[in-house]
Amino acid sequence: MKTIQRLARRTRDEHGITGLETAIVLIAFVVVAAVFAFVVLSTGLFSSERAKETVYAGLAKTRGTMELTGGVIGTSDGTQLTKITLDVTLAAGGDSVNLDPSATSNRTVISYIDSGFTLNSLVYTTTTITGNADKLLEQGELLEIGVDLTQNPSIVIGTNKVFTLEIKPPAGSFIVIQRTTPASVAATIIDLN
Numbered sequence: 001m002k003t004i005q006r007l008a009r010r011t012r013d014e015h016g017i018t019g020l021e022t023a024i025v026l027i028a029f030v031v032v033a034a035v036f037a038f039v040v041l042s043t044g045l046f047s048s049e050r051a052k053e054t055v056y057a058g059l060a061k062t063r064g065t066m067e068l069t070g071g072v073i074g075t076s077d078g079t080q081l082t083k084i085t086l087d088v089t090l091a092a093g094g095d096s097v098n099l100d101p102s103a104t105s106n107r108t109v110i111s112y113i114d115s116g117f118t119l120n121s122l123v124y125t126t127t128t129i130t131g132n133a134d135k136l137l138e139q140g141e142l143l144e145i146g147v148d149l150t151q152n153p154s155i156v157i158g159t160n161k162v163f164t165l166e167i168k169p170p171a172g173s174f175i176v177i178q179r180t181t182p183a184s185v186a187a188t189i190i191d192l193n
Helices: 002-012 019-063
Strands: 066-076 081-090 109-114 124-130 142-148 162-168 175-180 189-191
Touching: 066 175, 109 142
Parallel strands: none
Antiparallel strands: 066 081, 066 189, 081 142, 109 162, 124 142, 162 175
């Protein structure tokens, strides 16, 4: 009987959750949700900022792109090439490129590569074909690059020789020009296309 009385008393003494306790639980959920939302948004903003930086870096690499215009011409002494001449212009939308060989910084470098030899900086000259004469290749301008091979006696480009020139501007992508000399380099002027 006492057990029944205790049960009856317990059913009458039911305590519910008060409004204050409900507010505390609700505020805790809101705070946790706000912190979670802040973390998610911060992570999303951080990764989208990184993606934007990557896109801008890619655009900067491609904006300075030059194009080869016309042919690659070799000058020969009868046994080997002594000079290589080529014309370059900017690709559409490209940024200006410094082609001043006498510049001490921020200048374009031309490299030579063949099967047995690599030289990272060739001596070259630039001649303005169209545009102003400031050696800065800008939109609508055409410059002629002349690579004097006699300045580097280690470079010997004779007959049937495969060689590569890489024109590397200070910013942007570079031009790779790979050519093979003909079976005879007896002519003074040789078209290497």
